[in-house]
Amino acid sequence: MKMPYMGKILVVDLTRGVMEEETIPDRVYEQYLSGMGLGAYILYHRVPPGADPLGPDNILGFCSGLLTGTGSLFSGRWMLVGKSPLTGGWGDANCGGTFSPAIKRCGYDALFFKGTSRDPVYLYVKNGRANLKDAGDLWGMDAVETEELLKERHGAKAAVAVIGTAGERLSLISGVCNDRGRIAARSGLGAVMGSKRLKAVVLDGVKRIGVHDRAEMKNLSKHCIKWVNLPLPLPPAGIFARAGALMRVTPVLLAQDGLLYRSILKKWGTAGMNQVSIEMGDAPIKNWDGSNVDFPLEKSRKISPAIIREREIMKYHCYSCPLGCGGISAATGKYARIHKPEYESILALGALCMNEDLDSVYYLNELLNRAGMDTISAGGTAAFAIECYEKGILTGGDTDGLELKWGNTEALVALIKKMIRREGIGDLLADGVKIAAEKIGKGSMEYAIQAGGQELPMHDGRNDPGFNVHYSLEPAPGKHTTGAHLYYEMFQLWKKLKDLPNPGLFITKDGKFEIDEDKARAAAACSTFMSLANAAGMCLFGLFLGATRIPTFEWLNAAMGRQWSPEEYMVIGERIHTLKQAFNVKHGIESRDNFASGRALGVIPQQEGANKGRSVDIEKHAPLYWKQFGWDTETGKPKPETLRKLGIE
Numbered sequence: 001m002k003m004p005y006m007g008k009i010l011v012v013d014l015t016r017g018v019m020e021e022e023t024i025p026d027r028v029y030e031q032y033l034s035g036m037g038l039g040a041y042i043l044y045h046r047v048p049p050g051a052d053p054l055g056p057d058n059i060l061g062f063c064s065g066l067l068t069g070t071g072s073l074f075s076g077r078w079m080l081v082g083k084s085p086l087t088g089g090w091g092d093a094n095c096g097g098t099f100s101p102a103i104k105r106c107g108y109d110a111l112f113f114k115g116t117s118r119d120p121v122y123l124y125v126k127n128g129r130a131n132l133k134d135a136g137d138l139w140g141m142d143a144v145e146t147e148e149l150l151k152e153r154h155g156a157k158a159a160v161a162v163i164g165t166a167g168e169r170l171s172l173i174s175g176v177c178n179d180r181g182r183i184a185a186r187s188g189l190g191a192v193m194g195s196k197r198l199k200a201v202v203l204d205g206v207k208r209i210g211v212h213d214r215a216e217m218k219n220l221s222k223h224c225i226k227w228v229n230l231p232l233p234l235p236p237a238g239i240f241a242r243a244g245a246l247m248r249v250t251p252v253l254l255a256q257d258g259l260l261y262r263s264i265l266k267k268w269g270t271a272g273m274n275q276v277s278i279e280m281g282d283a284p285i286k287n288w289d290g291s292n293v294d295f296p297l298e299k300s301r302k303i304s305p306a307i308i309r310e311r312e313i314m315k316y317h318c319y320s321c322p323l324g325c326g327g328i329s330a331a332t333g334k335y336a337r338i339h340k341p342e343y344e345s346i347l348a349l350g351a352l353c354m355n356e357d358l359d360s361v362y363y364l365n366e367l368l369n370r371a372g373m374d375t376i377s378a379g380g381t382a383a384f385a386i387e388c389y390e391k392g393i394l395t396g397g398d399t400d401g402l403e404l405k406w407g408n409t410e411a412l413v414a415l416i417k418k419m420i421r422r423e424g425i426g427d428l429l430a431d432g433v434k435i436a437a438e439k440i441g442k443g444s445m446e447y448a449i450q451a452g453g454q455e456l457p458m459h460d461g462r463n464d465p466g467f468n469v470h471y472s473l474e475p476a477p478g479k480h481t482t483g484a485h486l487y488y489e490m491f492q493l494w495k496k497l498k499d500l501p502n503p504g505l506f507i508t509k510d511g512k513f514e515i516d517e518d519k520a521r522a523a524a525a526c527s528t529f530m531s532l533a534n535a536a537g538m539c540l541f542g543l544f545l546g547a548t549r550i551p552t553f554e555w556l557n558a559a560m561g562r563q564w565s566p567e568e569y570m571v572i573g574e575r576i577h578t579l580k581q582a583f584n585v586k587h588g589i590e591s592r593d594n595f596a597s598g599r600a601l602g603v604i605p606q607q608e609g610a611n612k613g614r615s616v617d618i619e620k621h622a623p624l625y626w627k628q629f630g631w632d633t634e635t636g637k638p639k640p641e642t643l644r645k646l647g648i649e
């Protein structure tokens with residue numbers, strides 16, 4: 001029977017310069033699929049407890065999704081996995097682009113790197129032959145320059161994943177790029193790659209990817225594309241801010257249907273949400289201390305979706321994506337054609353730092369992409385530094401003379417350049433807010449907004465408490481790509497899994513803040529589903545179409561020749577999710593240490609703005625959430641009987 005997985009991984013020992021192919025038994029794919037599931041399986045068993053994330057015992061994995069290359073849609077995400085130097089526990093980051101199918105075309109489901117090379121190297125795989133090559137000439141180059149040079153050297157068809165200078169300098173907020181600056185940014189895994197002195201991975205293969213029932217895959221994709229292309233009248237972008245303002249004041253909201261978000265993504269990309277999010281209270285402002293009152297319409301107008309779209313010169317689609325939420329933009333100065341900044345980057349480098357200068361946001365976004373530094377973490381860390389300066393915790397003597405005032409664009413640009421170069425104050429900040437606050441002391445930890453050491457993304461959990469639940473309780477904390485109340489509404493999983501609660505058509509704002517069993521089941525379903533989706537290689541934005549429109553379970557069945565039910569697939573998601581949590585236990589992570597910062601939780605509620613008076617009691621959420629997975633309700637540790645039930649050795 002033809003299977004959508006390649007059945008093999010490549011393990012590269014960088015200390016010894018040795019590469020070995022390993023065959024993975026079918027039962028592993030049945031239990032974990034591929035992608036993040038396979039990554040969790042390998043890392044859980046092979047990274048020893050106490051391993052230094054930046055030492056030779058850590059393993060860095062590049063994993064392709066089980067559905068990648070099968071004719072399914074939205075299935076081209078690759079997963080980067082490793083022990084995170086930023087959080088000390090399970091780390092993952094995921095990225096689109098074109099790298100994921102290239103892994104499989106080289107004959108592997110994943111590539112794993114262990115050990116540490118003495119000198120900079122890159123891996124080159126061509127038609128089944130893998131070689132480590134000298135990267136001495138590439139070390140010190142930015143990610144885009146390196147990718148261009150490697151494509152010149154090995155052919156334009158080669159797919160390249162690469163670190164920039166931030167990863168080389170072991171910045172704990174660095175990631176790994178592909179496709180000219182699209183970045184698997186989170187968890188600090190660029191530093192792991194840098195610590196291994198692995199500059200790049202270059203893949204050029206032609207292997208065919210098997211599928212059990214290609215005709216059925218096609219039929220299912222046709223069904224999905226119908227929903228992607230379904231015409232829906234869209235309001236002009238100018239109305240978004242007013243819609244956000246209305247959502248701020250109304251006590252009852254319509255449950256969100258992902259079709260509307262699909263249309264916004266298609267036309268404006270994630271930047272379509274810029275103003276709506278600020279107005280409704282989704283976007284954190286002024287290092288999470290401000291609100292829409294501090295960043296009113298006169299300011300947010302400068303980052304309106306219409307303005308971002310005006311600068312776009314063409315759409316950008318990841319592999320196998322019919323939607324194309326990305327874009328290539330025209331820019332002035334040194335970099336003429338750049339990736340359009342995403343919502344996360346625009347807000348992190350903008351309103352979070354009270355910066356209203358859009359040109360600087362484009363410029364910083366490109367600098368950070370080229371350096372391979374996470375824009376969310378960089379913006380969050382800059383905002384922290386500005387607040388410390390404004391409060392007198394940092395002085396001009398500490399900041400190399402930079403006047404870190406809210407809205408001082410020039411100082412912000414200079415600060416981020418210093419962070420990239422690890423120069424002066426930038427060296428202190430290049431490892432993120434938590435480490436910086438530990439070094440600075442003087443009560444600065446209060447202003448370091450993070451979960452488990454990772455800077456929080458641009459979605460305020462005081463607006464949607466589900467974000468705070470997932471920021472605090474996921475094995476990889478501080479990420480926005482697994483769940484929220486909003487995500488549960490859009491996934492519409494209850495249409496496939498009859499035991500899951502249906503949130504109904506109308507959602508009361510106060511109701512979102514109630515803590516009960518149904519909320520915990522919904523949150524657990526998001527975590528489980530996203531663990532499954534990340535094993536399949538699916539894009540979150542595709543999944544927002546809703547479970548009956550994007551046939552994830554059906555594609556998996558057609559690709560593998562199975563007749564498994566959605567419930568059976570969710571057990572796979574549960575197993576992967578539990579294994580990541582078990583990884584954290586093995587590496588000494590206490591679940592409560594991952595809870596989000598007090599300010600983000602609203603421990604002291606805000607006095608004005610969209611989220612006035614709101615707080616989230618994560619201590620009450622945690623036991624209910626842990627219970628759904630059979631984890632100890634006091635500690636969050638998976639119980640032995642749970643591990644046994646899931647077949648985790």
Ligand code: SF4
Binds near residue numbers: 096539
């Ligand atoms: S929706 Fe956007 S991020 Fe997702 S696969 Fe398509 S282009 Fe990539």
